[in-house]
Amino acid sequence: MIEIDGRNLTLAEIVAVADGASVGLAAEALERIDASQASAVATASRRPVYGRSTGVGANKTVALAESGDADTHGLKLLRSHAVDAGNPLDRRTARAMMVIRLSQLAAGGSGISPVIAEALAGMINADAVPEVREFGGIGTADLPALAGTALTMLGERIPLGGGAVPFVLETWATSDALPFISSSALTIAQAVLAHQKVARLLDNAMAVAGLSFVAMSGNTEALSPAVAAAADSASITTAANTLRALVEGTVGEPARIQDPYCLRTLPQIFGSQAEELHALGALLERLVVAGNENPLVHGSQGDGSNDVAHHGLFQMTNLARRLDTLNLAIGAACATHLRRIDLLCDPSYTGLHPFLAEDGSGQSGVMMLEYVAAAAVGRIRANAQPASLQTVVLSLGAEEDASFASLAAAQLTSTVDALATVTGVELVCVVRALRQQGKVPQDFPNSMLRNLLTAGFELPAGMGDRDLRGDLEQAIRLIGEG
Known part of the structure; x- marks a missing residue:
């Protein structure tokens, strides 16, 4: 069970909950939520509080007490904000969204009732997750997704996959409506899941590139300690040292005085991606426990007063x-991924038949795999177009910009799948090349490369022209599993 205390929640723990782990609210989290609610009530008794005593968006100037709608406004808000569209997101994403929102509520800045937080934890443990669709958020809080979650908790919507919520909230107070939906928990969830997949994938992609380096007798001078020390980034230094450790003792005399960029710049290729991956991870670790609620309920310097911001x-x-930056770093590296696949098919770099074919009779070998990889690269490059450059004006001009972080997270999710395909293609090709060169896993002193090639040798050994879809699917699974 993952304890939610509003102070610490790792990205790995979010993945664990997405995969089915249960949660529990820490006692101090419940105390913090309760104190936050009391503070919000006290503040609302002496001055207007957005969404609690007023309407939202362009209706922020409407006083609910004067409109006569104070008691029913919250439920109306949830119902009106729950609309989304497009394809339903998967169960893992919905569960990740729910645990992130629970963690944010546990931080104690929302002013929400502890009953709502406990009900959300119960939904996670019962695996009664809302059906959330892809279009709705624009990077300024995932209002439709969380409003739809609230309607599921109220029994007004059927959970994903059918069935019923094992317990149903009887009502939803106006004071709890906006505090529940004022969060980008869905966008953050998509980013966390994509980040964790990218982290595993890039480690494996570096190892596959190491195999390609060996198959093409790369020049290890590009990975030398002197080169690593001269790098302009600590991440590139680390990548150079890691790559040198991968291939050391396996590559003999270099085939060339200077390799093509796709081999010579491997430290920059993987170091730059690792640097952006780390920066994104650090931000996500902060966001999953941050009370970015609007308004933010807080106390004043411990003097007993209450207020909101x-x-x-x-x-x-x-x-x-x-x-965007991680998408761009991955997209920028794709030219070298494709080039390694191309050179693995080139006899002048491997000493083998064109396209790693069985013989020189004109067989196509792995020729079409290069096309598959190129198609996937096209998707990655399209995803690298910065979502943060977009903007929009909504709600009668009350909201005149949007970050579109939701789009950027969806782009990274798509990029991960496409990059797995590109890396899978390289794995199929390099395993085939090493087989034809007579190399075996025992030739590799580095355990990571040895284990990867051992797994790669589980791919079919036949070199004659045949349908390679199954080979590629198996390779992609190996890449994803690590």
Whole structure:
């Protein structure tokens, strides 16, 4: 069970909950939520509080007490904000969204009732997750996704996959409506899941590139300690040292005085991606325990007074930029991924038949795999177009910008799948090349490369022209599993 205390929640723990782990609210988290609610009530008794005593968006000037709608406004808000469209997101994403929102509520800045937080934890443990669709958020809080979650908790919507919520909230107070939906928990969830997949994938992609380096007798001078020390980034230094450790003792005399960029710049290729991955991870670790609620309920310097702050932290500008930058780093590396696949098919680099064919009779070998990889690269490059450059004006001009972090997170999710395909293609090709060169796993002193090639040798050994879809699917699974 993962304890939610509003202070610490790792990205790995979010993945664990997405995969089915249960959760529990820490006692101090419940105390913090309760104190936050009391503070919000006290503040609302002496001055207007957005969404609690007023309407939202362009209706922020409407006083609910004067409109006669104070008692029913919250439920109306949830119902009106729950609309989304497109394809339903998977169960893992919905569960990740729910645990992130629970962690944010446990931080104690929302002013929400502890009953709502406990009900959300119960939904996670019962695996009664809302059906959330892809279009709705624009990077300024995932209002439709969380409003739909609330309607599922109220029994007004059927959970994903059918069935019923094992317990149903009887009502939803106006004071709890906006505090529940004022969060980018869905966007953050998508970013966390994509980040964790990218982290595993890039480690494996570096190892596959190491195999390609060996198959093409790369020159290890590009990975030397002197080169690593001269790098302009600590991440590139680390990548050079890692790559040298991968291939050391396996590569003999270099085939060339200077390799093509796809081999010579491997430290930059993987180091730059690792650097952006780390920066995104650090931001996500902060966001999953941050109370970016609007308004933010807080106390004043411990003097017993209560207040709220109306702000714009829900505008996920930094998250959009970090996602864009990682997408860009991956997209920029794709030319070298494709080039390694191309050179593995070139007899002048491997000493084998063109396209790693069985013989020189004109067989196509792995020729079409290069086309598959190129198609996947096209998707990655399209995803690298910065989502954060987009903007929009909504709600009668009350909201004149948006970060579109939600789009950037969806782009990274798509990029992960496409990059797995590109890496899978390289794995199929390099395993085939090493087989034809007569190499075996025992030739590799480095355990990571030895284990990877051992797994790669589980691919079919036949070199004659045949349908390679199954080979590629198996390779992609190996890449994803690590």
